[in-house]
Amino acid sequence: PYTYSSLDRSIDGTTMEIHYTKHAAAYATNLQDAAKSEGVDTKKPLEDVLGRISKFSAKMRNNGGGHYNHELFWKSLSPSGGGKPEGTKLMAAIESSFSSFDSFKTEFSDAGKNRFGSGWAWLFLDGDKKLRIGSTPNQDNPLMDVSEIKGLPVLGLDVWEHAYYLRYQNKRADYINAWWNVVNWGYIQNRYETQL
Numbered sequence: 001p002y003t004y005s006s007l008d009r010s011i012d013g014t015t016m017e018i019h020y021t022k023h024a025a026a027y028a029t030n031l032q033d034a035a036k037s038e039g040v041d042t043k044k045p046l047e048d049v050l051g052r053i054s055k056f057s058a059k060m061r062n063n064g065g066g067h068y069n070h071e072l073f074w075k076s077l078s079p080s081g082g083g084k085p086e087g088t089k090l091m092a093a094i095e096s097s098f099s100s101f102d103s104f105k106t107e108f109s110d111a112g113k114n115r116f117g118s119g120w121a122w123l124f125l126d127g128d129k130k131l132r133i134g135s136t137p138n139q140d141n142p143l144m145d146v147s148e149i150k151g152l153p154v155l156g157l158d159v160w161e162h163a164y165y166l167r168y169q170n171k172r173a174d175y176i177n178a179w180w181n182v183v184n185w186g187y188i189q190n191r192y193e194t195q196l
């Protein structure tokens with residue numbers, strides 16, 4: 001719902017275009033492929049497969065996760081994003097779980113900065129519907145039965161180099177700091193409330 005260059009204050013248009021039309025498109029194509037050869041009904045929710053991903057191939061894990069994570073990532077961004085989810089249930093839950101919005105941002109940013117190699121930082125709901133922060137390698141996510149952190153993803157940040165390298169090169173922390181300015185809190189808050 002936005003153009004490639006419309007997030008330019010945080011992420012340049014070339015990065016967004018390559019990310020969407022090459023990287024993410026490849027996950028979608030390869031997922032279709034894996035689903036076909038492993039007998040998965042693609043009309044069923046992808047979450048069902050991710051929850052028992054240990055029963056499937058590495059191709060399904062990498063591309064099923066890749067597709068799911070990127071669909072969430074695009075929707076989590078907006079040219080008019082940034083700020084805080086003021087006055088929402090999500091804001092109240094963040095303040096209760098992490099003591100303040102600023103300390104939540106610090107902890108989430110650290111999860112992204114400290115992920116060695118490629119992966120994602122997550123805000124997710126655990127089994128008790130409590131908000132937690134963590135990270136996963138590669139295209140894994142908290143829905144997967146193989147993941148060290150388990151729960152329902154609320155907000156995900158792609159820290160693969162392909163997400164930021166053209167503008168930020170080795171400075172992942174600068175990318176993360178800038179990314180906060182385009183987070184679509186309306187979408188995230190809605191997502192949080194529907195998963196409660």
Ligand code: MN
Pocket residue numbers: 019023070158160162163
């Ligand atoms: Mn990516």
